[in-house]
Amino acid sequence: MKTFVAKRVVLIMGGGIAAYKCLDLIRRLREREVQVRVVMTAAAHHFVTPLSVGALTNERVFTNLFDLDDEREIGHVRLARDCDLIVVAPATADLLARMAGGHANDLATSVLLATDKPILVVPAMNPHMWMNKATQRNVAQLKADGVHILGPAIGEMAERGEAGVGRLVEVPEILMAVERLIGGDQTANAAAPRPPHDVSMASQRQDVLTGRHVLITAGPTHEPIDPVRYIANRSSGKQGYAIAVAAARLGARVTLVSGPVSLPDPAGVDVVRVVTAAEMLEAAQAALPADIAVFAAAVADWRVAKPKSEKIKKGRGEAGVPKLALTENPDILKTIAHLKSRRPALVIGFAAETQTLVAHARRKLKRKGADWIVANDVSPGTGIMGGDRNTVHLLSAAGIESWPDMSKDKVAERLMARAAADLSHYLTARTAAE
């Protein structure tokens, strides 16, 4: 287990039933030697007690802005600054609204307003509250402010009979996001808000894609069977997110159309979150025109023709097994690569295969109408699926290039640098074709 000695997290707990899961989050962070200071909202007290929180953190629990003892010992400004990350979990609809509005009417919101550290928000609420336009508006505002939003996940809610988007994402996923934000990972560092005078970023940034628009799809799609179950592909979204970061570093305007993943939004990237293949296609089309399009998503090939609006009940024995009629999903890469007008000049697809990699990828290049295919072997032994490294081959009309094993961040950097270098060739070809 990776430890984060001397790392400090402030956990702001909102008042939701999912608060109990945050007790486990505290334990897991403590196991990793992270110091955890907890601020509880007044509503959080209805779900967990400061006593149990304090026993787990081994720190005093902060609750009241106007507690003079608290302020004398450690004022809310120090609480906001003496940490590496602020995690808000569970983030209720009310807390999101107060954050988006810049309120400071309790200790939690005052800390959030006073901090200059990255903020990771993990929402949990009833699906109707999450889908409400006001909540969606507040989430969009927080994203625009550079706040990282993780989830919510899809599934059954604590209330009986309620299901949908609104569950707190599971603790291991929250830990992964925390790790990315405090663990020195390259993608996470790029995602963290930085002050404008940050020279390290400025020196890394080259402007070869300034004025260009790069569209990227990433992650899996989830195709509903009923409100609780879905069909999906395995995909962490890491490679697509790394490509978005690399393109933004080169100065591009980036639209990242992402399926459900547990990665925080990279800063400076326009992230459109979708669930199904149909939504992903719609969002990708809405993002056009683009100069470069990279299709890194693992789109489900089929969806259930008629998903049920209620959870399918388990029947008895073989006769009770539901029969699912499947239908084909749109091929997003193929659709966009075959557009007569508004086809991006450089279209890049991925081919994740477990056998005869290059032959499959070559066929895919042709069939899908892509300019490049990035082929990788995702056989179980390789550790590529969900891992941080990748070994890829780049196929184009010019031939095949095999790249050595490298991190997904490096693959992304090299791919985007290559795309920037070759773009003028594809732009000229596109102009001639139109």
Ligand code: C5P
């Ligand atoms: O799944 P498949 O091997 O066909 O994926 C190859 C490429 O096509 C990938 O770049 C993937 O993102 C894209 N694709 C897509 N829409 C689909 C299926 C795949 O954009 N429905």
